[in-house]
Amino acid sequence: MLDTIHAIGLVSCFALLGTSRIGACIRWLSLQGIVFGLVPLLAHDDGIGLRVMLLAGGNIALKGIIFPWVLLRLRSRTLYPREVEPFVGFVASILFGIIALGLSVWLALELKPALPHAPFLMLETAIFVISIGLFMIISRRSALMQVIGYLMFENGIFVFGVITVVETPLLVELGVLLDAFVAVFVMGIAIFHINREFGSMDVDQLNALRG
Amino acid sequence: MFADYSIFAMLALAILGALVCLALPRPRHVLRLIVLVSAIELGLAANVWVGVLGNGFVTAADGWFYIDAFSAFYLIVLVLVFLLSSAFAGVYFAHETGEHGFTLTVAHRFGALWLGSLTAMMLVLVSNNLGIMWVGMEATTLLSAFLISLHPSRLSLEAMWKYLIICSVGIAFAFIGTIFAAASVQTAGGIPADALFWTRLASADVQLDPLLMKFAFIFILVGYGTKTGLAPIHSWLPDAHSQAPTPVSAMFSGFLLNTALYCIMRFVPPARHALGAEFTNELLIFFGTLSILVAAGFIVFQRDAKRLLAYHSVEHLGIITLGFGLGPLGTFAALFHTLNHSVCKSLAFFAVGRLGQEFGSHEMHALSGALRADRLWGIALLGSVLALIGVAPFSVFMSEYQLLRAAAGAGKWLVLVLFLAASSVVFLSALRHLIDMAYGDPKLPMADGAADACPGAQDGKAGILIVVSAIGLLVLLGLWMPVWFSGALVSAAAVLGARV
Numbered sequence: 027m028l029d030t031i032h033a034i035g036l037v038s039c040f041a042l043l044g045t046s047r048i049g050a051c052i053r054w055l056s057l058q059g060i061v062f063g064l065v066p067l068l069a070h071d072d073g074i075g076l077r078v079m080l081l082a083g084g085n086i087a088l089k090g091i092i093f094p095w096v097l098l099r100l101r102s103r104t105l106y107p108r109e110v111e112p113f114v115g116f117v118a119s120i121l122f123g124i125i126a127l128g129l130s131v132w133l134a135l136e137l138k139p140a141l142p143h144a145p146f147l148m149l150e151t152a153i154f155v156i157s158i159g160l161f162m163i164i165s166r167r168s169a170l171m172q173v174i175g176y177l178m179f180e181n182g183i184f185v186f187g188v189i190t191v192v193e194t195p196l197l198v199e200l201g202v203l204l205d206a207f208v209a210v211f212v213m214g215i216a217i218f219h220i221n222r223e224f225g226s227m228d229v230d231q232l233n234a235l236r237g
Numbered sequence: 238m239f240a241d242y243s244i245f246a247m248l249a250l251a252i253l254g255a256l257v258c259l260a261l262p263r264p265r266h267v268l269r270l271i272v273l274v275s276a277i278e279l280g281l282a283a284n285v286w287v288g289v290l291g292n293g294f295v296t297a298a299d300g301w302f303y304i305d306a307f308s309a310f311y312l313i314v315l316v317l318v319f320l321l322s323s324a325f326a327g328v329y330f331a332h333e334t335g336e337h338g339f340t341l342t343v344a345h346r347f348g349a350l351w352l353g354s355l356t357a358m359m360l361v362l363v364s365n366n367l368g369i370m371w372v373g374m375e376a377t378t379l380l381s382a383f384l385i386s387l388h389p390s391r392l393s394l395e396a397m398w399k400y401l402i403i404c405s406v407g408i409a410f411a412f413i414g415t416i417f418a419a420a421s422v423q424t425a426g427g428i429p430a431d432a433l434f435w436t437r438l439a440s441a442d443v444q445l446d447p448l449l450m451k452f453a454f455i456f457i458l459v460g461y462g463t464k465t466g467l468a469p470i471h472s473w474l475p476d477a478h479s480q481a482p483t484p485v486s487a488m489f490s491g492f493l494l495n496t497a498l499y500c501i502m503r504f505v506p507p508a509r510h511a512l513g514a515e516f517t518n519e520l521l522i523f524f525g526t527l528s529i530l531v532a533a534g535f536i537v538f539q540r541d542a543k544r545l546l547a548y549h550s551v552e553h554l555g556i557i558t559l560g561f562g563l564g565p566l567g568t569f570a571a572l573f574h575t576l577n578h579s580v581c582k583s584l585a586f587f588a589v590g591r592l593g594q595e596f597g598s599h600e601m602h603a604l605s606g607a608l609r610a611d612r613l614w615g616i617a618l619l620g621s622v623l624a625l626i627g628v629a630p631f632s633v634f635m636s637e638y639q640l641l642r643a644a645a646g647a648g649k650w651l652v653l654v655l656f657l658a659a660s661s662v663v664f665l666s667a668l669r670h671l672i673d674m675a676y677g678d679p680k681l682p683m684a685d686g687a688a689d690a691c692p693g694a695q696d697g698k699a700g701i702l703i704v705v706s707a708i709g710l711l712v713l714l715g716l717w718m719p720v721w722f723s724g725a726l727v728s729a730a731a732v733l734g735a736r737v
Binding site: 234 | 366368369371372375376379382383386389390391392394395396397398399401402405406409412413416417419420432433446448449452475476479480
């Protein structure tokens, strides 16, 4: 099962790197959120308690359903071409993805001895998703795509946290989820204002302040 | 007395205040309420501080809240800056008119987000769990983002978006660091449920995995360092500081940056424990010195007064970070400098903000002749910038002098030379700007009819009280440091493992 999640994680990342329609990107992100939400149920074989159930359920609901819904609504509310408009082209993005995958495997191999509890495949997936999320934030012109990148980044950190730290108190998990929840809304409202003021969500136009 | 209940009271009061702000019928009621809440918070924080100084620490909620001498000191500085900034908000927003008018909707939004940010920052300082500390830190970003674009405009939205994205990513890095820190406990000895408790992580009987702790500290330093405004990851800072309404800039500069630095320093004792003092000290010294140098470079070319002050923040946070890396005396100086910088920078922002309202611009050449145009805020500008660049007898001079002694004592001669060189550059260029601003000939006609008002008198007692108390504190601490106060700083430094 972890193999399947690993595969879907990788495929969704490459799909996000190569897709030109924002709507399709949001759907891939949703799939990624749902699949990664299952990781807490699978990563540890010492029984599934209420805490793990809540954690998985909360993540699937937020990252698989609510966030994509918010983003899709935002996309349909704003007057903007529905293309991703990258600073870095799609082919170059996919090439970056391949290099990042290699580096993730290497870094996971380095970290593995220090983290004996963590399943290797998930460790590698987490590092890969984190790096691709970061790349999306930097390389895409649309503010909406930056939010998608940020959420991928969060997805990666979530997987990393779940597999490395077993006993995080529920309160902390809930706090982190709440922050992600508020973050998406704050960013959504910000995009809405930016779109109204600038007539687009192109972050390349946000260039008046420098020096 | 009842110091543990004071912690609950502080958090509850700020949340309650934020909610009440939303229901008040007049903008000026909101402004009065935030001053009232801040004043009560100062009393409660003082009570906690007294408890900590007597007892060593105060804890509540089953150990989830834990305040020692280090966090108690930060708490006092936070609430002090908040009280000053809240009082100034009353003066400042009374003069906002036209499209930037302080309408009821704006007042509601401001009051709720302002006290909300206070709650989040206090949560960072009082929580013992590093996960909750992170939650509080991310909450400060989310709550304060809309304070920057209180009046949405192209520039303020740009600044707000950069702040939101850069700091969110930075703080997410810090979360990776927090996970590494928790994992470093697990692997070395079973799986403790309290791995994220700072008291547990910093205690001497815990085995920490050195490799994971090293990763943790680097991620923490880069992550929270983004929000601290350490170079080269400071790029959001001048934009946000220059575009935000002035009370917000003052709060950002005066305390928000320190909150992030506080988070970094919380990880220093466990990192020193696992890796030795050398590793953390070298990193702190490197980022501190780099920030000072980069800021000095930018300060020379600034034309906007608020951006100038923002780069001063990069410089001074660099100085504080450097101090933390220089052993016991350096840590002592860094803590002292934290208070000095916060008070002095808030006052500088107040002055530039009010003068900017009167002159209709924050460009430095436009602010020429400030001392003649507005006696009160002209004096505030002169005093605060002189203090900021380290002129005696202000207390900033004392803390920087102690820091130099610490650098010499630690044998860091290169750092000492770089620090002195950068400080000289900052001193000269800031002084040149200041002389023009304070004593130059007025170049622009004054906006908002301030020209016919009696200089300085229009802000009444509140304005005078703010300026006199801030400058008074800076001079007083520069000339005389009470024994109990230096004792409090020594015990705060001891928390970080630096015995003076």
